[in-house]
Amino acid sequence: MxxxxxxxxxxxxxxxxxxxxxxxxxxxxxxxxxxxxxxxxxxxxxxxxxxxxxxxxxxxxxxxxxxxxxxxxxxxxxxxxxxxxxxxxxxxxxxxxxxxxxxxxxxxxxxxxxxxxxxxxxxxxxxxxxLDNYTANLLMDSFIKEKNFMLAARVATIQMLQEDMTHPITRYLSLYSCYKFSDNLETFTDLIPPAPVEVEKVAQPVSKKKKEEIRKRVGYLRNPYNDDHFDLTNTNHLVGKTFLYLADEIKKDDEALANSFSLLGYALYEKYEEGSQFLEKSKQLPVYKEVLEKISTFGSKVENLDENGQKFYDNVKSLSNQKDGKVDEVIENFVKKAVSENESKDIEEQKKTFQKWLELREQTLNNEINRLKRIQRLEDIEKLQEEMDKQEQKLWFFENIENIKLDIEDKKVFHPQRWFGKKKKPKKLDENYVPPDVESITRARRAK
Incomplete structure (x- = not known):
């Protein structure tokens, strides 16, 4: 058995x-x-x-x-x-x-x-x-289970953009997802621009006529602006900024882990000058050897390093207070600790939230129904008022005929007279004027 x-x-x-x-x-x-x-x-x-x-x-x-x-x-x-x-x-x-x-x-x-x-x-x-903390946890746990660390890290970067890493489970699941993803960095699939569609060019017959000039309206060109947060589209920069954000959150739990991910964040985010300043302040602080090796490996793949970048990687190699240990196991222990301390509380809070949503949905629907009923009643009252006015006008027509005529007169629309230019003065006519033909006729008659 x-x-x-x-x-x-x-x-x-x-x-x-x-x-x-x-x-x-x-x-x-x-x-x-x-x-x-x-x-x-x-x-x-x-x-x-x-x-x-x-x-x-x-x-x-x-x-x-x-x-x-x-x-x-x-x-x-x-x-x-x-x-x-x-x-x-x-x-x-x-x-x-x-x-x-x-x-x-x-x-x-x-x-x-x-x-x-x-x-x-x-x-x-x-x-x-x-995303909120609960849905972010559900998604990251599901993607980690499928070993799809790229999607799990993408969820973590979205939470970073929302600046919401206060929940312990969210914090350490994000850290674990990004660290596992950093083993094999790829471009986030949702950030890959769609391939341009190739249109087949059809050969057109050569015409001797002059080609028509076609003009198209284009949008207003604005100066380029990048807020270095929501405008980030580089995968390495997003993951690096997430490491930097998480390093501040976990500093009280493990100083060596926080220092290590700060350096990894500066390397991925390509903030070499800030990274060098951080190293000058914390040369003797403990860091994990495994993370430093990963930073060196990443630095060797970077092309066209400037002076600040070279200085940063040289300073990283010179760090002496290195700590042994598997970093993913260290993070896993923090994840398990966060889950054991917060899972039952999250479950109870989410149950209450579901119940609140049911009550809110019913209340909002009733409010909407009452609003539509009020609108319908007002429309019915207006229609009834119009019908009563028409009926009253019929019943008291002869008594109010003068007022009705005045109302009709008031409702007439008088359009302004159109102006056709300055009027010309009529020519003065000579009363004694006799046309030539008529005068010749009269003379002929007198001669007879």
């Missing part, structure tokens, strides 16, 4: 993948409870999408609560439609009212459709979807 158990355990090692968060952290069962509510049970997601799309085309209006209902009702087959509705909502006056549950639902919906997911997360102005 024990042999069979040992064989099974050996075989299962090839199947089970490493993960840090427990299955209970995902709260799949609690999240599915939203589908049992009366609001979502009555909804057909396909019909709702068609209705919202046609409403947007006709009136350029859709509400945040309608989008939220669709997001929570849709499944993985509707990822593209969900992204389309988010973009349409951002073009309306309701853009600022997008609900947190809509963003959470979309991230869960698109977590296996990574191309669409990161396209939406990168275009924050166009879609209005932002």
């Amino acid at each position: 024990w042999r069979n158990i040992i064989r099974f355990s050996r075989g299962s090692n090839n199947i089970i993948k490493r993960t840090y968060l427990s299955d209970g952290y995902k709260l799949d069962q609690e999240w599915s409870q939203r589908l049992t509510t009366s609001i979502l049970q009555k909804i057909n997601s396909e019909n709702l999408y068609v209705d919202l799309s046609s409403k947007f085309q006709q009136k350029k209006k859709i509400t945040a609560i309608d989008v939220d209902i669709y997001m929570n009702k849709a499944d993985e087959r509707n990822v593209e439609e969900a992204a389309d509705l988010l973009q349409k909502l951002r073009l309306t006056s309701q853009a600022h009212k997008i609900l947190d549950s809509s963003q959470h639902a979309f991230i869960r919906l698109a977590q296996h459709h990574t191309e669409t997911l990161f396209s939406v997360l990168n275009s924050r102005l166009d879609y209005g979807v932002f």
Whole structure:
């Protein structure tokens, strides 16, 4: 029996993948409870999408609560439609009212459709979807489990751009993801520009006529500007800035680890002058030997190093207070510690958040229904008032005929007289003037 158990355990090692968060952290069962509510049970997601799309085309209006209902009702087959509705909502006056549950639902919906997911997360102005600590943890843990460290590191860089690394689990999962990704740095796939489409040129017959001159309006050229944060598109720079951001956060936990990732961050971010200044202040501080070797390897691949860069790498090689140890194992221990201390608390808080979202959805929907009813009542009152005025005019027509005539006269539109130029004075006519032909005729008559 024990042999069979040992064989099974050996075989299962090839199947089970490493993960840090427990299955209970995902709260799949609690999240599915939203589908049992009366609001979502009555909804057909396909019909709702068609209705919202046609409403947007006709009136350029859709509400945040309608989008939220669709997001929570849709499944993985509707990822593209969900992204389309988010973009349409951002073009309306309701853009600022997008609900947190809509963003959470979309991230869960698109977590296996990574191309669409990161396209939406990168275009924050166009879609209005932002990661929070909980969803960032879910995504990074899932990608680490699949050993897709590039996508896990991409999530970490997005969190860095949002400047939100306060949560211990998020902090160390981000650090682990970026460090594993630094072993084999590649360009983030969502940052690769699309290949230009080649258009086949059709040979046109030579014409002797003069070619027509075609002029096209071009956009206004602005001076180039880079804020060195949201405008970063270089993968190494993004990862390097993430290391620098995380180094400040973990300094109180492990000084050697913080120093090591500060240096690695300066190297990847190519901030050599700042890196040299950091080294001058902390020459005797401990650093991990493994990270220094990685920095040296990276430096040997950099082409056309300037003076500041050469000085930085020379200073890195001269560091003497080097510490042995596997850095990924050190980070893993911090990850496990953060999970053990914060996982149960996160689960309870997220359960409460799900319940709040259910109550908020019902309340927002009722408010929207009441608003539409008020608008409808006002429209009905206006129509009734118009009908009463017409009826009153009919009943009291002869008594108010003079007033009616005055009203009609007031409603007449008098157009200003057109000006055709200055009028010419009419010529003065001579009363004694006799045309020549008439005079000759009279003379002839007298002669007779």
